[in-house]
Amino acid sequence: GDKRLEELNVADTTCGYCAVGCRFDLYSDGEEILAARPTDEEDAPVNGISTCVKGKFGYDFINSDDRLTTPLVRDEHGEFREATWDEALTRVVEGLGGIRDEHGGEALSLIASSKATNEENYLMGKFARQVLGTNSVDNCNRLCHSSTVAGLAQTYGYGAASISTEDLELADCILLTGSNTTEAHPVLATRIKQNVRDGADLLVFDPREIQIAEYADQYSQIKPGYDAVWINGITRYIINNELYDEAFVRERVTGYEPEAAPDHEAADDREERVEKRETGFEAVREAVQEFTPERVEEVTGVPHEEIVSAAETIAEADACVFGWTLGLTEHSHGTENVLAMANLAAITGNLGKPGAGVSPFRGQNNVQGGGGDMGPLPDNFPGYQDIADDDVRAKFEEAWDCDISPEYGYYTTQMFLAADEGDIKGMYIIGENAALSEPGVNHAEAVLEDLDFLVVQDLFVNETAQYADVVLPACSFVEKTGTFTNTDRTVQMVNKVMEPKGDSRTDWEILQALANRMGRDWDYADTAEVMREVNSVTPLYGGITHERIKEHGGLQWPCPDEDHPGTERLYTETFNTDNGKANLQGVGYSEPAEIPDKEYPFSLTTGRVLYQYHTGTMTHREEGMMKYTPSDFVEIHPETADSLGVESGDLVALESRRGEIVVPSQVTDRVGPDNVFVPIHFAESAVNRLTDEEHLDPAAATPEYKVSAVQLRAAGPE
Numbered sequence: 001g002d003k004r005l006e007e008l009n010v011a012d013t014t015c016g017y018c019a020v021g022c023r024f025d026l027y028s029d030g031e032e033i034l035a036a037r038p039t040d041e042e043d044a045p046v047n048g049i050s051t052c053v054k055g056k057f058g059y060d061f062i063n064s065d066d067r068l069t070t071p072l073v074r075d076e077h078g079e080f081r082e083a084t085w086d087e088a089l090t091r092v093v094e095g096l097g098g099i100r101d102e103h104g105g106e107a108l109s110l111i112a113s114s115k116a117t118n119e120e121n122y123l124m125g126k127f128a129r130q131v132l133g134t135n136s137v138d139n140c141n142r143l144c145h146s147s148t149v150a151g152l153a154q155t156y157g158y159g160a161a162s163i164s165t166e167d168l169e170l171a172d173c174i175l176l177t178g179s180n181t182t183e184a185h186p187v188l189a190t191r192i193k194q195n196v197r198d199g200a201d202l203l204v205f206d207p208r209e210i211q212i213a214e215y216a217d218q219y220s221q222i223k224p225g226y227d228a229v230w231i232n233g234i235t236r237y238i239i240n241n242e243l244y245d246e247a248f249v250r251e252r253v254t255g256y257e258p259e260a261a262p263d264h265e266a267a268d269d270r271e272e273r274v275e276k277r278e279t280g281f282e283a284v285r286e287a288v289q290e291f292t293p294e295r296v297e298e299v300t301g302v303p304h305e306e307i308v309s310a311a312e313t314i315a316e317a318d319a320c321v322f323g324w325t326l327g328l329t330e331h332s333h334g335t336e337n338v339l340a341m342a343n344l345a346a347i348t349g350n351l352g353k354p355g356a357g358v359s360p361f362r363g364q365n366n367v368q369g370g371g372g373d374m375g376p377l378p379d380n381f382p383g384y385q386d387i388a389d390d391d392v393r394a395k396f397e398e399a400w401d402c403d404i405s406p407e408y409g410y411y412t413t414q415m416f417l418a419a420d421e422g423d424i425k426g427m428y429i430i431g432e433n434a435a436l437s438e439p440g441v442n443h444a445e446a447v448l449e450d451l452d453f454l455v456v457q458d459l460f461v462n463e464t465a466q467y468a469d470v471v472l473p474a475c476s477f478v479e480k481t482g483t484f485t486n487t488d489r490t491v492q493m494v495n496k497v498m499e500p501k502g503d504s505r506t507d508w509e510i511l512q513a514l515a516n517r518m519g520r521d522w523d524y525a526d527t528a529e530v531m532r533e534v535n536s537v538t539p540l541y542g543g544i545t546h547e548r549i550k551e552h553g554g555l556q557w558p559c560p561d562e563d564h565p566g567t568e569r570l571y572t573e574t575f576n577t578d579n580g581k582a583n584l585q586g587v588g589y590s591e592p593a594e595i596p597d598k599e600y601p602f603s604l605t606t607g608r609v610l611y612q613y614h615t616g617t618m619t620h621r622e623e624g625m626m627k628y629t630p631s632d633f634v635e636i637h638p639e640t641a642d643s644l645g646v647e648s649g650d651l652v653a654l655e656s657r658r659g660e661i662v663v664p665s666q667v668t669d670r671v672g673p674d675n676v677f678v679p680i681h682f683a684e685s686a687v688n689r690l691t692d693e694e695h696l697d698p699a700a701a702t703p704e705y706k707v708s709a710v711q712l713r714a715a716g717p718e
């Protein structure tokens with residue numbers, strides 16, 4: 001524009017889209033964001049001077065015409081009308097407080113927002129327990145990486161990436177699976193591609209031949225839903241050919257007894273599933289024996305030569321990073337997939353050294369911090385402190401001056417099933433578009449419709465807010481100060497560059513006002529003060545204050561005290577387990593809950609595209625991005641297209657046991673002939689009408705977004 005940059009407000013801040021954690025300076029004239037420019041490189045450890053299209057241009061939503069600027073309440077005809085904060089908050093107190101008083105706090109649940117800051121998420125967890133009296137508080141981590149958190153925490157001790165982003169450039173080998181890195185985590189993809197250009201080996205295992213596969217030394221097309229099988233196939237080859245890192249296994253992994261190793265030939269015949277998972281290296285050795293070359297090829301479609309070449313590449317590398325996203329985790333057995341990956345990384349000694357480690361790429365800007373570390377979780381307080389632990393609970397009961405039940409609350413996915421049974425009667429949903437993002441949204445919509453009381457706090461009247469009794473207008477990240485924690489555990493500052501639009505308020509201010517109307521006396525002056533409370537009750541964040549973050553340009557947890565420099569890489573000396581060693585678990589055969597059959601012959605998998613973000617509440621308000629991807633679509637293989645008689649652009653109806661959608665087709669051999677792919681971004685097509693809300697991962701309650709059995713039908717020209 002005409003305005004000169006130096007006349008504008010400027011703040012260095014952290015991107016509000018994805019969890020890569022890019023930092024840059026934002027310029028504003030007080031109305032809108034006019035430019036994003038590189039910030040001081042020291043303060044941008046992940047991205048330096050680069051950003052992706054969303055971080056650079058994705059700000060029209062902030063000043064969009066339909067941004068909520070005042071609270072809304074239902075009038076006597078059931079229509080929304082504008083209200084004062086006083087009236088809206090009074091209604092919320094009556095609605096939530098009424099249910100609490102009549103049915104007990106357990107009849108309420110709160111969905112926290114991984115878009116919000118750490119400080120706000122800490123307060124969301126505290127609000128649920130202290131003010132509402134429920135442990136049913138959770139967030140979108142349940143829909144994506146909760147199985148990563150469960151799998152890694154069980155084996156290594158921390159449910160997070162062990163690496164720093166820089167390790168993507170130090171690795172000799174990178175294995176990527178279930179990660180459409182160039183589209184979902186663009187700046188990480190750039191760093192990976194740079195390393196590949198410099199000679200690192202890249203192995204990609206994915207059902208779709210995604211763009212990053214073009215850079216790979218090896219791309220293997222896998223059948224969706226059988227990840228533990230091909231991973232175990234690689235592990236079996238490495239163990240049986242003695243290619244594992246013997247010294248590392250001996251010192252750092254439990255249960256290594258090479259003298260007691262079983263006879264491999266005899267073990268090859270073992271058919272039955274390993275029922276109860278045993279721990280330790282020998283348990284892994286035994287569990288993987290059923291994954292013979294023939295079996296792996298038959299189940300996953302990956303030829304044995306590809307298993308062998310991947311195994312040898314990993315074993316020969318000095319340092320290997322194992323990167324994954326939701327293709328590995330969004331399954332009814334996602335935790336087992338992650339356990340299998342954790343085994344492979346550990347037996348090859350790829351942990352705790354430069355260029356090596358496990359790297360789940362987190363999705364939402366602050367899902368690592370707000371969605372996990374800050375403990376708006378039904379089973380954990382901040383810093384993954386177990387609510388069932390009496391000492392831990394006593395600490396929080398004292399700090400928060402309230403009684404807390406030792407019983408875990410409902411996970412997000414379970415809240416919707418519990419509401420069906422009448423066990424949840426009221427919900428408080430903050431910055432989460434559950435009516436589009438939950439699995440089986442026909443079911444989710446019915447649940448939201450039936451709740452006795454629903455309050456939604458958001459920037460927009462999104463699909464979920466359509467069901468609300470009260471809608472509270474919240475602020476975006478450019479209108480507030482606090483911290484986000486990115487995918488490599490770096491806690492970074494978010495700095496305000498604009499005043500809140502209209503009468504909107506920050507999440508923490510809204511929570512404080514509500515807490516005080518519901519009988520508490522919160523008096524935080526700012527988020528720095530909230531963070532000091534986090535420091536005092538959360539050893540993982542003990543030394544992470546706003547002052548120190550500014551001084552260091554980001555701090556990586558664990559950071560137990562104010563003299564601690566933060567932790568670049570996890571597990572350099574020991575694992576965070578009782579015995580200090582990696583407690584590997586044998587993982588047997590698992591398969592999707594719903595397997596394609598005669599009636600529903602195709603396997604549907606869902607995912608993201610570069611120019612859109614999640615349910616689109618932000619990116620649909622960006623003209624530029626809408627030009628590139630104006631709607632969802634279905635990728636179908638040319639053979640499938642032939643059999644249906646459709647060409648690219650023709651409409652295709654997809655039907656599962658739970659619903660039906662119609663989308664334009666893109667005919668492409670990116671997907672295999674038995675698979676189809678649909679992105680998750682548009683309400684009109686709402687692919688989650690097809691997914692399944694019932695079959696959840698037993699350890700993490702993650703739904704199986706990545707495999708649904710569907711049938712296809714031509715539905716006419718566009």
Ligand code: SF4
Nearest residue numbers: 015017018022052055
């Ligand atoms: Fe933002 Fe992620 Fe893009 Fe970086 S890669 S600019 S964090 S959306």
